[in-house]
Amino acid sequence: MRRRHLIAALALITLLALPAIAAEQIKPTPTAKELLATSAPDEWRTPDPQNLLVMQLATGRVVIELAPDFTPLHAANIRTLARQHYFDGLAIVRVQDNFVTQWGDPASDDNGDKTKLRPLGKASSTLPPEYTRPIDPKLAWTPLPDGDVYAPEVGFSNGFPVARDPASGQEWLAHCYGMVGVGRDNGPETGNGSELYAVIGQAPRRLDRNLAIAGRVLEGMPLLSGLPRGDGPMGFYTRPAQRTLIKSVRLAAELPAAQQHPLQVLRTDSPTFAALLDAKRHRHDAFYAVSAGKVGLCDIDVPVRETSSAP
Numbered sequence: 001m002r003r004r005h006l007i008a009a010l011a012l013i014t015l016l017a018l019p020a021i022a023a024e025q026i027k028p029t030p031t032a033k034e035l036l037a038t039s040a041p042d043e044w045r046t047p048d049p050q051n052l053l054v055m056q057l058a059t060g061r062v063v064i065e066l067a068p069d070f071t072p073l074h075a076a077n078i079r080t081l082a083r084q085h086y087f088d089g090l091a092i093v094r095v096q097d098n099f100v101t102q103w104g105d106p107a108s109d110d111n112g113d114k115t116k117l118r119p120l121g122k123a124s125s126t127l128p129p130e131y132t133r134p135i136d137p138k139l140a141w142t143p144l145p146d147g148d149v150y151a152p153e154v155g156f157s158n159g160f161p162v163a164r165d166p167a168s169g170q171e172w173l174a175h176c177y178g179m180v181g182v183g184r185d186n187g188p189e190t191g192n193g194s195e196l197y198a199v200i201g202q203a204p205r206r207l208d209r210n211l212a213i214a215g216r217v218l219e220g221m222p223l224l225s226g227l228p229r230g231d232g233p234m235g236f237y238t239r240p241a242q243r244t245l246i247k248s249v250r251l252a253a254e255l256p257a258a259q260q261h262p263l264q265v266l267r268t269d270s271p272t273f274a275a276l277l278d279a280k281r282h283r284h285d286a287f288y289a290v291s292a293g294k295v296g297l298c299d300i301d302v303p304v305r306e307t308s309s310a311p
Contacts, residue, residue, distance in 0.1 A: 028285040035275050036266070036303055043270035045159070046262060046307070051075065052252035053082060053215070054259075055103075057092075057244060062220030063252075063263060064180050067160055067213065069139060070173050071130040074182055074214045078193040079251060080123040086194065087249035090118070092227065096235025098201030101224040102183060103246060104194055109236060120194060129188040131209045132170040140269040144277070146294040150174075150205045154297040156268035160216060161297050163208060173213035176203045176298035178221055182212040200225040203298035218263050218304045262307040273302075 053064040068075040081087065093109060094102035107116040141162075143155035151163035154174065161179070164171040173179065179199050184191030191212055198217055217224070232238040252260050266273055281295045 029279045029283050029288075029291075030275070032276060032279070032303070035272055035279065036305075039266070039270070039272040043267050043272050044264040044305070045267050046264050047218070049253035049260065049262075050079070050251060051215075052218075052263075053078065053249055054252055054255060055087070055220075055249045056247040057223055058247065059244075060220060060223050062223055063218045064215045065159070065218050065265070066215040067173060069136070069158060070133055070160070070162075070171075071182075071212050071214055073124075073127050074130055074191070074193050074212050077123050077127060078196075078214060081120070081193060082249050082251050083254070084121045084123070085248070085250075086118065086121065086123070087246050090246050091240075091243035092224075092246070093243055094197075094234065094236045095200070095227045095230050097229045099199075099204060099235065100181075100197040101200050101227060102195065102197035103244075104183065104196065106240070106243065108195060120192070123192065123194070125192055126187075126189040127192050127212075129191070130212045131188075132172040135164060135166070135169050135171045140267075142268050142273065142277075144295060144297060146281070146296070148297060150208060156273075156300070156302070159265045159268050159302050161300070163297070172209055174203070174297055175199055175205050175207045175211075175213065177201070177301070178217040179213055180215045180217060181207070182214050184211065198224050205298070218265065264305050264307055266303040268302060276300075276303075 047065045051066040051068060053066065055062040055064065066075040066078060090103065090105050092101060092103040093106050094100070105118050107113050107118070139157045141155055141157055143153060148154040148163065151165060153164040153166065155162055161174040161176045162171055163174050175181065177199050181197050181199070182191040182193055183195035183197055193214060196214065227244060228242065229235055230237045230242070237243050277295060277300065280299065281293060282291045284291050
């Protein structure tokens with residue numbers, strides 16, 4: 001009898017110990033910092049300075065990488081506007097909570113004085129929508145395996161979040177946090193890049209294929225997302241004093257070398273990016289006891305670093 005009790009007690013102790021043993025055997029998921037620290041130099045790319053917009057505010061700079069692979073006509077028009085210094089002295093006119101920060105000519109607002117609109121110069125006033133483009137097999141493509149609500153396929157190309165529909169053969173950029181879109185009126189050809197917005201909240205993917213996306217913020221998102229919210233309809237400011245002045249917008253290629261602060265973006269077709277995706281899907285550490293086992297397109301923030309800080 002005693003022997004049976006002893007065996008039962010040992011079995012109970014073993015069962016109670018199994019979770020602790022299992023926990024010790026599961027290694028914590030490596031952090032993004034740890035993975036990036038071991039990345040190879042060739043896993044990073046340096047954006048073309050002709051595709052980098054540097055917007056200078058009183059509080060700092062915002063750097064935007066244009067996406068000419070997806071919206072080439074809009075990228076070209078925005079470059080033209082930047083070379084003409086079109087945005088200098090204009091303003092951030094709208095900050096809508098959990099949605100977008102928008103900038104451009106205050107005179108273009110619904111209540112603005114249209115007679116005071118700044119001329120576009122050599123830039124086009126209308127452009128083809130460029131909401132989608134044919135799938136390009138030459139572009140690097142890193143698919144996500146967990147599905148998507150808004151598109152049959154999603155993944156990354158050259159650092160940008162992309163949605164695809166193989167049935168139609170089309171692909172398009174997605175409205176994830178930090179993406180920069182082109183404001184327009186009701187007509188699909190009225191967006192020309194003179195009015196831009198950055199997504200500052202939960203991804204409004206319903207906008208996909210309804211507005212052109214021109215690029216992505218690589219640096220300076222807190223300067224856009226941390227602004228006071230507008231007190232007017234849709235987050236527009238109702239008084240000029242509420243707006244944030246844009247000191248200048250330049251292409252990085254036109255800046256003196258000392259002012260460029262070159263950035264690098266982790267290649268989204270690299271082994272380190274694949275490891276980051278896996279770590280995001282299967283997070284397990286002292287805090288995360290249950291991993292999601294899935295990851296959404298807009299859950300991923302593609303890493304960016306200054307060249308001067310690169311190992």
